[in-house]
Amino acid sequence: MEITQAPPRDELVRRASELVPLLREKALWMEENRRIHDDVIEAITDAGLLKMRVPVRYGGYESDMGTVVDVLAELGRGDGSTAWTVAVWSISTWMTGLFPDEVQDEVFGTPDVRISGILSPGAVAVPTDGGFVINGRWSFNTGAQQSTWNTNAAVTPTGDGGFAPVMVAVPISDLQIVDDWHTSGLRGSGSITTIAEDVFIPAQRVLQMGPVLQGQHQSKRNADATIYKAPFMPTACATISAPALGLALAAKDAFLERLPGRKITYTSYENQAEAPVTHLEIAEAITNIDEVGFHAHRAANMIDAKGQAGEAWSLEERARVRLDLGAVCQRAKEAVDILHGASGGSSIHRDVPIQRIQRDVQALNLHAILHPKTNLELYGRIVCGLDSNTPFI
The missing domain is CATH 1.10.540.10 (Acyl-CoA dehydrogenase/oxidase, N-terminal domain)
Incomplete structure (x- = not known):
C-alpha cells in the first residue's frame, strides 16, 4: 500500500x-x-x-x-x-x-x-446469515451518481420491538437511482434519491451508530490517527461549514467584479462605487464574512487541537461546534443577502453569479443540520443546564 x-x-x-x-x-x-x-x-x-x-x-x-x-x-x-x-x-x-x-x-x-453518504436513517436493516438485508430510501444523497460507495444510516430491530440506528457501507451499484434533484439551490450537487431493495450487506460493513457518534470505531490501524480522535458530529459540522464560507467570499468577489462603471438607476449616482449606501453595504457584508471565517476556523481549530492532545470532548464543546456551524450559515446568508440586494435588477439574469450564490446559501441555511436557529437553540439548552434534545451532537 x-x-x-x-x-x-x-x-x-x-x-x-x-x-x-x-x-x-x-x-x-x-x-x-x-x-x-x-x-x-x-x-x-x-x-x-x-x-x-x-x-x-x-x-x-x-x-x-x-x-x-x-x-x-x-x-x-x-x-x-x-x-x-x-x-x-x-x-x-x-x-x-x-x-x-x-x-x-x-x-x-x-x-x-468517491464516497457519498447520508446521516438520516432512511432504511431498515434486518439481520440474516452473515449480515443484513436492507430496504429503504435515502433522499438528498449528494453526489451519489458520481460516487462508487455510500455510507448511509439505517435502523435495525433490537429484538424487544425497538430499533437501533446503524451506519452501512454499500456500493452505489447495489442501489437504484431516482433522478429527482430539481431544486432552487445547490442544483449542481446532484443530491438525488437512492433506493435499496433487498440489498445484502455483510456484517463487517455495518456499524452501530451510537459508538460512531461518540467517536468510537472498529478500525485498529486508524486508532492512533489524529483525525480520528474527534467525534463524528463535530467533524461533520466543521466540514460542512466551509462551503458557506466559500459562498460568502464568492459573493464579495462577484459584487466587486461588477461594481466598476455601474450606476444606480433612477438616482444621480453615475458610479455605484461612489454612493455612501454602497460603502455601508460592502463594509457590513465584509464584517459578516469575517465573522463567518471566525466561527468556521474556531470549530476547525478546536478539533485539531483536541485531536493532537488526545483530549476528551465535553457536551458543551460538542454543542459549541454546532453553534459555530449555525453562526457560519447565518452570517454567510446575511452577507450574501446584502450584496445580492445591492446588485441591481440585472443580477437576476441566470449568467450573473450573485443570484446563484444567493440561492445556494439559502439552500444551506435550510438544511436540518446547518439551520442556524436549531443550532443556536441546542447550544443555549446546554448552557442553561438542560439535556440535549438530539443525539446528533
Whole structure:
C-alpha cells in the first residue's frame, strides 16, 4: 500500500484556488445539468483534494480540519455545489475510516474513490446469515451518481420491538437511482434519491451508530490517527461549514467584479462605487464574512487541537461546534443577502453569479443540520443546564 507525504496546507489551498476559474466557468453548466462537470471532477482529483481524509496507508493525506475548511472554502469561491459535494465526499471518506480495516481495504482499493453518504436513517436493516438485508430510501444523497460507495444510516430491530440506528457501507451499484434533484439551490450537487431493495450487506460493513457518534470505531490501524480522535458530529459540522464560507467570499468577489462603471438607476449616482449606501453595504457584508471565517476556523481549530492532545470532548464543546456551524450559515446568508440586494435588477439574469450564490446559501441555511436557529437553540439548552434534545451532537 502506498504511503504518501501529505502536502502542507498552503499547497493544498493553492491547488484549490487555481481551480476557481474552472469552477466558475462550469458553474452554469453544472446548475443546468444538476451534477458536477467531469472536467471539474478530474481537476479536483488531479489536485489531490479527494485524498484529504483518506488514511495515509492508502496514499491519503489525513489532512487536519483547518486544511479541509480552507480548501473547501476556496472551492466554494468557485462554485457552491462543487464545494458542498466535495465536503460530503470528505465526510464520507472520513466515515469509511471508522469501519473495520478489511472494509477499508475493499473501499480504498480503488484509487481516488468517491464516497457519498447520508446521516438520516432512511432504511431498515434486518439481520440474516452473515449480515443484513436492507430496504429503504435515502433522499438528498449528494453526489451519489458520481460516487462508487455510500455510507448511509439505517435502523435495525433490537429484538424487544425497538430499533437501533446503524451506519452501512454499500456500493452505489447495489442501489437504484431516482433522478429527482430539481431544486432552487445547490442544483449542481446532484443530491438525488437512492433506493435499496433487498440489498445484502455483510456484517463487517455495518456499524452501530451510537459508538460512531461518540467517536468510537472498529478500525485498529486508524486508532492512533489524529483525525480520528474527534467525534463524528463535530467533524461533520466543521466540514460542512466551509462551503458557506466559500459562498460568502464568492459573493464579495462577484459584487466587486461588477461594481466598476455601474450606476444606480433612477438616482444621480453615475458610479455605484461612489454612493455612501454602497460603502455601508460592502463594509457590513465584509464584517459578516469575517465573522463567518471566525466561527468556521474556531470549530476547525478546536478539533485539531483536541485531536493532537488526545483530549476528551465535553457536551458543551460538542454543542459549541454546532453553534459555530449555525453562526457560519447565518452570517454567510446575511452577507450574501446584502450584496445580492445591492446588485441591481440585472443580477437576476441566470449568467450573473450573485443570484446563484444567493440561492445556494439559502439552500444551506435550510438544511436540518446547518439551520442556524436549531443550532443556536441546542447550544443555549446546554448552557442553561438542560439535556440535549438530539443525539446528533
